[in-house]
Amino acid sequence: MSKQSRSSDSDSQRSFSKKGRSTLLGISKDSWIQKFFGGNALLAIVFLLAICGFLIKEAVFFFPDYHKSLQLFRQSGQEYVTLLEDQYKAQKSAYALVDQAYNIERANAGAAELEKITAFATARNKVLDFAEEAYDEWDDANDELEDAQDEFDDAEEADKASAQATLEAAQTLEKNLRTAWKADVSAAVLQQSSLSEDVKDALRQMQPDQGMSPFQMELQKAVDAKVAEFAISRNALRDSVKPLEKLWLELRDVAAAAKDKGVTLKTAAERKAAYLEAVQNAPTPEARQKAQEQADAVILAAPDWDKEVAPLYEATPRANEISKNLLQAIATAKENLPDPATLTDSLAQERLKQATPELVKAREVVTARTETLNQWRHDEKVGFFKSVTGFFLGADWVTNSSWQDFYGFLPLFTGSLLISIVALCIAVPFSVAAAIYTNQLASKGEATFIKPTIEFIQAIPSVVLGLFGILILGESLRDGAEFLGIPMQERLNVLNAGILLALMAVPTVFTLAEDAINNVPSAFRDASFALGATKFQTVLRVIVPTAISGIIAAILLGFGRVIGETMVVLLVAGNKISIPDFSDGLGVLTQPVHTMTGLIAQETGEVNQGSLHWRALFMVALVLFMISLTVNYISQTLIRRYSLKG
Amino acid sequence: MSTQEVISSPIITLDDVSFSYDMGKTNTIKNVSFDIPEKQVTAFIGPSGCGKSTLLRCFNRMNDLIETAKVTSGKIEIMGQDINAPTVDAIELRKQVGMVFQKYNPFPKSIFENVAYGLRIQGIKNKSDLATAVEKSLRGAALWDEVKDRLNSSALGLSGGQQQRLCIARTIAVQPKVILMDEPCSALDPIATAKVEELINELREQFSIVIVTHSMQQASRISDRTAFFYLGELIEYSDTTDLFSAPKEKRTEDYISGRFG
Numbered sequence: 009m010s011k012q013s014r015s016s017d018s019d020s021q022r023s024f025s026k027k028g029r030s031t032l033l034g035i036s037k038d039s040w041i042q043k044f045f046g047g048n049a050l051l052a053i054v055f056l057l058a059i060c061g062f063l064i065k066e067a068v069f070f071f072p073d074y075h076k077s078l079q080l081f082r083q084s085g086q087e088y089v090t091l092l093e094d095q096y097k098a099q100k101s102a103y104a105l106v107d108q109a110y111n112i113e114r115a116n117a118g119a120a121e122l123e124k125i126t127a128f129a130t131a132r133n134k135v136l137d138f139a140e141e142a143y144d145e146w147d148d149a150n151d152e153l154e155d156a157q158d159e160f161d162d163a164e165e166a167d168k169a170s171a172q173a174t175l176e177a178a179q180t181l182e183k184n185l186r187t188a189w190k191a192d193v194s195a196a197v198l199q200q201s202s203l204s205e206d207v208k209d210a211l212r213q214m215q216p217d218q219g220m221s222p223f224q225m226e227l228q229k230a231v232d233a234k235v236a237e238f239a240i241s242r243n244a245l246r247d248s249v250k251p252l253e254k255l256w257l258e259l260r261d262v263a264a265a266a267k268d269k270g271v272t273l274k275t276a277a278e279r280k281a282a283y284l285e286a287v288q289n290a291p292t293p294e295a296r297q298k299a300q301e302q303a304d305a306v307i308l309a310a311p312d313w314d315k316e317v318a319p320l321y322e323a324t325p326r327a328n329e330i331s332k333n334l335l336q337a338i339a340t341a342k343e344n345l346p347d348p349a350t351l352t353d354s355l356a357q358e359r360l361k362q363a364t365p366e367l368v369k370a371r372e373v374v375t376a377r378t379e380t381l382n383q384w385r386h387d388e389k390v391g392f393f394k395s396v397t398g399f400f401l402g403a404d405w406v407t408n409s410s411w412q413d414f415y416g417f418l419p420l421f422t423g424s425l426l427i428s429i430v431a432l433c434i435a436v437p438f439s440v441a442a443a444i445y446t447n448q449l450a451s452k453g454e455a456t457f458i459k460p461t462i463e464f465i466q467a468i469p470s471v472v473l474g475l476f477g478i479l480i481l482g483e484s485l486r487d488g489a490e491f492l493g494i495p496m497q498e499r500l501n502v503l504n505a506g507i508l509l510a511l512m513a514v515p516t517v518f519t520l521a522e523d524a525i526n527n528v529p530s531a532f533r534d535a536s537f538a539l540g541a542t543k544f545q546t547v548l549r550v551i552v553p554t555a556i557s558g559i560i561a562a563i564l565l566g567f568g569r570v571i572g573e574t575m576v577v578l579l580v581a582g583n584k585i586s587i588p589d590f591s592d593g594l595g596v597l598t599q600p601v602h603t604m605t606g607l608i609a610q611e612t613g614e615v616n617q618g619s620l621h622w623r624a625l626f627m628v629a630l631v632l633f634m635i636s637l638t639v640n641y642i643s644q645t646l647i648r649r650y651s652l653k654g
Numbered sequence: 655m656s657t658q659e660v661i662s663s664p665i666i667t668l669d670d671v672s673f674s675y676d677m678g679k680t681n682t683i684k685n686v687s688f689d690i691p692e693k694q695v696t697a698f699i700g701p702s703g704c705g706k707s708t709l710l711r712c713f714n715r716m717n718d719l720i721e722t723a724k725v726t727s728g729k730i731e732i733m734g735q736d737i738n739a740p741t742v743d744a745i746e747l748r749k750q751v752g753m754v755f756q757k758y759n760p761f762p763k764s765i766f767e768n769v770a771y772g773l774r775i776q777g778i779k780n781k782s783d784l785a786t787a788v789e790k791s792l793r794g795a796a797l798w799d800e801v802k803d804r805l806n807s808s809a810l811g812l813s814g815g816q817q818q819r820l821c822i823a824r825t826i827a828v829q830p831k832v833i834l835m836d837e838p839c840s841a842l843d844p845i846a847t848a849k850v851e852e853l854i855n856e857l858r859e860q861f862s863i864v865i866v867t868h869s870m871q872q873a874s875r876i877s878d879r880t881a882f883f884y885l886g887e888l889i890e891y892s893d894t895t896d897l898f899s900a901p902k903e904k905r906t907e908d909y910i911s912g913r914f915g
Contacts, residue, residue: 452721529759531755531757531759532759532761532762534716534719534755534759535755535759535760535761535821535824536761536771536775537716537719537748538714538716538748538752538753538755538825539748539749539752539771539772539775539824539825539828540745540746540748540749540772540775540776540828541745541771541772541775542745542775545775549771549774549775550761553762553763554761554762
């Protein structure tokens with residue numbers, strides 16, 4: 009309104025004039041503030057896109073690279089060797105159970121004898137200590153006797169008589185000292201009053217030049233006799249895998265050598281490419297020439313793969329024969345192994361029962377792998393999709409291996425998910441209940457105490473929580489588990505990390521759930537009370553159902569919080585990269601795992617930029633980012649829908 | 655209190671009742687005494703802030719939800735019982751004294767569940783019992799024909815007037831003796847208002863109704879007796895026709911003729 013052509017009234021002109029407002033570069037203060045906030049919002053979006061782009065850029069070549077690596081794995085024959093290894097391992101894991109059962113059974117069946125052996129061995133040590141001096145004297149005499157014997161044997165006819173005399177003297181001395189030693193032993197045995205008579209007798213009958221006492225051997229034999237039948241089947245199973253083991257180790261060296269050639273070729277090609285690039289960019293003709301020479305010096309000789317892997321194909325008939333025998337041996341073992349019910353020890357029975365399905369599994373593995381082995385071709389192309397499934401469904405994350413690296417995402421994902429679920433199972437009941445209590449049931453004084461206290465948890469640095477988990481929670485959990493009679497091998501495990509992450513999730517879930525409940529219109533509460541409902545009925549039947557989508561959103565955001573948490577899991581989760589054994593039931597919680605976040609934090613510092621391992625880590629980061637983004641998106645949608653309804 | 659009359663069968667009796675929102679520092683309701691008759695419609699009128707809604711909320715002790723609010727003197731008896739006696743359970747009282755609010759507030763549940771709510775919290779689980787009671791209440795609230803085909807759809811999908819009648823159905827489902835209505839039509843359009851008024855007319859046969867209203871026309875249309883409050887005091891209380899045709903008090907006359915309020 010600065011130009012008012014029609015009105016001549018100066019008063020109105022002044023009152024509507026813009027002139028009084030301060031401006032900067034022709035833009036008013038309000039506009040500047042508006043632009044500042046708008047700019048910041050834009051910056052946030054730009055950052056988000058930049059992070060996305062960066063992650064994708066670093067991760068995107070993972071699949072082609074991994075594909076190449078898998079291709080080499082096949083070309084070099086390593087895959088073939090793995091087929092043998094699988095058979096070997098399957099048999100071994102079945103045998104391990106049988107072996108455990110055997111040893112436990114042996115210890116139990118021969119408990120009395122083994123106890124006697126131990127008692128004898130302990131007493132023997134004491135007695136020998138006691139008679140040590142006498143032994144040393146005898147030992148010297150014995151040496152002399154041997155020397156005398158040698159001398160006598162080598163003596164000329166003329167010296168025979170004197171040698172004979174020396175020998176006889178030595179013999180007498182040895183005999184006397186032996187008697188002296190035995191007297192010492194007998195005296196020592198008398199002090200061992202708690203021993204049974206047969207042990208005492210055996211001790212008295214010891215000779216200084218005797219290795220194992222016949223008494224001990226008798227007992228050992230008696231023990232072995234009790235499990236003799238079991239021992240035969242066990243040993244047969246143990247020995248049946250040996251030809252396979254031999255073949256496997258033999259061919260492993262062949263494949264490893266072939267692979268080395270492949271790797272050498274790859275690095276040579278990379279080096280050559282680098283030199284050629286230097287040729288392009290060389291500033292002076294001299295430098296160009298030097299680079300060209302260097303490039304020419306690198307000779308790219310592709311290995312003759314057919315020749316490299318020929319020994320593998322040659323070994324196939326042998327492998328078939330071995331597998332056939334192995335199957336036969338497993339079948340025989342299944343028949344010959346004792347009926348678990350006949351075992352005397354319950355743990356041994358259990359192990360032997362567990363062995364049966366393992367044996368069946370081993371047979372399946374042997375059959376399947378042998379079949380694959382016969383059709384295996386080193387020059388068959390690896391499907392590109394294999395690198396994708398190999399990542400997302402792979403159960404092994406093996407890096408810096410001299411054999412072959414595998415980047416299987418599944419153990420990390422399971423670990424992260426398991427810990428997050430444990431954390432939420434603990435955190436959600438506490439925080440939602442606390443939110444309901446503070447908002448609906450607590451007095452004003454309580455609410456003003458509870459809310460800031462819970463929200464304060466957020467202020468604890470996660471590394472401090474991690475230390476607490478290592479030093480205090482881990483020990484207390486183990487003590488608690490011991491008290492309850494649950495075995496807990498690892499101090500750092502899923503449960504420990506889950507509890508700490510629960511602590512970190514509580515403030516998030518509590519605050520958001522409390523907001524959701526607070527947003528329920530008081531009219532609903534009034535209506536419920538007016539119908540004669542109690543406070544509890546009102547909370548459970550009206551307030552919580554109304555706020556439920558907000559509460560679910562709070563839980564989802566809590567999930568996003570814990571699955572992205574790094575420090576605590578790195579310190580406390582145990583960092584063992586394997587899919588936990590779910591057959592253990594709730595015992596799975598006592599196992600160590602590794603997580604997506606923990607692994608990235610742990611390994612990123614040690615890998616070469618641009619390597620396959622590096623890209624694999626970025627791929628994990630990308631997946632993690634996608635998970636967080638999805639969870640956040642779903643919870644935002646829920647909150648929006650819920651706030652429209654409220 | 656010149657208009658005090660003897661009512662033969664009172665359901666609510668007030669004797670010198672005072673009420674305060676701030677622990678007795680100032681009284682919002684001052685020494686009110688009168689009787690409310692059974693199975694009739696009693697209207698409370700008066701300008702904003704005169705305490706009529708507050709008094710209504712004393713009858714089902716909804717004011718208990720406010721920590722500092724309390725009845726500072728006098729006695730409220732409903733069906734012969736002092737409702738503020740320590741032995742009285744407010745939960746049980748509210749089952750006998752239902753309430754309909756100014757702004758319709760059905761729960762975000764289905765129509766059926768809204769009506770069944772009061773019965774469910776009393777522990778009734780039998781499905782056919784619930785269905786019978788819900789139908790009876792919806793018929794009682796003249797809503798059955800409009801919603802019988804969509805009992806399981808959300809109550810929030812109904813029109814404003816329907817929602818308010820649903821709230822009435824929800825209230826009568828628990829079979830209270832008294833229904834308190836706090837300006838039940840103030841958020842409704844004239845047609846919906848007419849329907850609710852018609853409904854109130856039918857309900858007076860079964861229930862004793864106390865209604866707070868801003869509209870003097872509404873009070874004169876639907877109520878048998880009318881109480882006029884001003885600044886926390888009961889100014890005049892008599893048959894509705896008498897109060898509107900021949901008010902005894904000057905302030906009543908000024909108010910109903912529109913000179914203030």
